Amino acid sequence: MAGSTILYLTKADVLECLPPVERRLELADYAMASLANGNCLMPPKPELMTRVEPEGAFHALPAFFRDRDIAGCKWSCTFAANPPRGLPSVSALIILSDPDTGFPLCVMDGTLVTAHRTAAVSGVSIKRMAPRRVGKVAIWGAGFQARTHLEVLCATIPGFPLWVYDSDAARLEDYAAWAGEQAGVSEVHKGGSVAETLQGADVAITATTVHNPGDPYVVPGMLGTDCLLLPLEWNLQVPASTAKEASLFLVDDRAEFTYYRDQADRLAMVAFKDYPDPHETIGEAVARCLSRETRPDGLIVSCALGTGAADVSAASEVYQNARKRAVGTTLAL
Ligand SMILES: NC(=O)c1ccc[n+]([C@@H]2O[C@H](COP(=O)([O-])OP(=O)(O)OC[C@H]3O[C@@H](n4cnc5c(N)ncnc54)[C@H](O)[C@@H]3O)[C@@H](O)[C@H]2O)c1
Numbered sequence: 100m101a102g103s104t105i106l107y108l109t110k111a112d113v114l115e116c117l118p119p120v121e122r123r124l125e126l127a128d129y130a131m132a133s134l135a136n137g138n139c140l141m142p143p144k145p146e147l148m149t150r151v152e153p154e155g156a157f158h159a160l161p162a163f164f165r166d167r168d169i170a171g172c173k174w175s176c177t178f179a180a181n182p183p184r185g186l187p188s189v190s191a192l193i194i195l196s197d198p199d200t201g202f203p204l205c206v207m208d209g210t211l212v213t214a215h216r217t218a219a220v221s222g223v224s225i226k227r228m229a230p231r232r233v234g235k236v237a238i239w240g241a242g243f244q245a246r247t248h249l250e251v252l253c254a255t256i257p258g259f260p261l262w263v264y265d266s267d268a269a270r271l272e273d274y275a276a277w278a279g280e281q282a283g284v285s286e287v288h289k290g291g292s293v294a295e296t297l298q299g300a301d302v303a304i305t306a307t308t309v310h311n312p313g314d315p316y317v318v319p320g321m322l323g324t325d326c327l328l329l330p331l332e333w334n335l336q337v338p339a340s341t342a343k344e345a346s347l348f349l350v351d352d353r354a355e356f357t358y359y360r361d362q363a364d365r366l367a368m369v370a371f372k373d374y375p376d377p378h379e380t381i382g383e384a385v386a387r388c389l390s391r392e393t394r395p396d397g398l399i400v401s402c403a404l405g406t407g408a409a410d411v412s413a414a415s416e417v418y419q420n421a422r423k424r425a426v427g428t429t430l431a432l
Pocket residue numbers: 177182187188189213214217239240241242243244245264265266267270306307308309310311314331332333403404405406
């Protein structure tokens with residue numbers, strides 16, 4: 100009976116039901132456009148900090164899409180101290196609910212959806228805002244996001260030389276070997292430092308978890324003139340001055356960005372409070388059909404803080420695939 104059971108999807112189930120990369124990019128386009136045109140209802144995600152050092156944070160990311168009757172929420176945790184414990188820094192669960200009755204329909208592991216939807220949202224920017232000629236892609240931090248992002252880079256701007264840097268030598272080695280096997284990557288270089296890795300990059304992605312003593316902050320002079328810079332960890336490696344110097348500074352959701360910037364002191368994200376107002380959102384750039392041909396010259400900084408909209412649109416497709424393929428375990432409520 101409706102409302103008496105839920106479908107439970109493990110990480111392996113989610114992997115089996117993940118849509119292909121092209122479809123993930125479409126879902127991310129839809130999520131970003133829906134945020135911009137009001138089709139998606141999404142309050143800024145509340146944050147609960149557990150400790151100051153080492154940092155741990157919980158977020159709740161709800162979203163509701165009016166045109167497709169999709170409602171859901173992700174409970175997400177980011178713990179920078181996890182990698183040395185042999186654990187990923189990000190963990191998450193997603194609940195999807197029936198918009199007619201409010202009852203839960205599905206609970207699924209959210210780590211894969213998080214990793215893939217984040218890369219897909221970056222893909223929305225890469226497709227439209229990478230410079231016309233990409234002679235170098237740089238990734239700082241060779242973890243999970245670096246892998247999902249490489250798949251998206253290969254799908255959107257194939258044929259690029261990749262430079263990658265990680266402070267963990269074993270991770271860097273593993274990642275470089277894996278990256279070298281991906282069709283779409285023309286060559287792989289292991290950077291000896293952050294500065295060497297980012298120098299002259301046309302697309303640069305920062306996907307780290309801590310600012311190590313001695314790490315430089317990413318400033319425009321380090322990058323290619325028309326670089327597309329995608330900082331995944333907010334203001335950790337990219338100072339406000341860089342966003343201020345950009346010819347275009349975008350965020351995924353204006354209300355969420357402002358909410359966090361207003362609370363920068365409370366959240367100990369001091370550098371964040373100096374960030375400028377975004378010129379536009381990624382969804383607004385989609386709506387005005389910004390393209391690699393029409394993008395402005397100069398540095399573009401596209402900062403996606405991570406939205407429930409992107410999670411729920413991707414998770415809903417996973418759920419529908421699971422239903423069609425009879426994947427998952429039905430549990431009583
Ligand atoms: N914006 C979003 O929507 C979103 C979503 C998910 C994750 N994130 C963020 O992306 C970042 C990466 O996530 P992940 O899942 O890939 O994490 P991960 O733990 O799998 O990988 C991080 C990698 O970065 C390396 N690293 C950390 N700090 C470094 C430094 N200062 N210099 C060099 N290497 C460094 C680690 O050794 C590790 O290999 C995290 O900060 C996470 O919070 C953002």
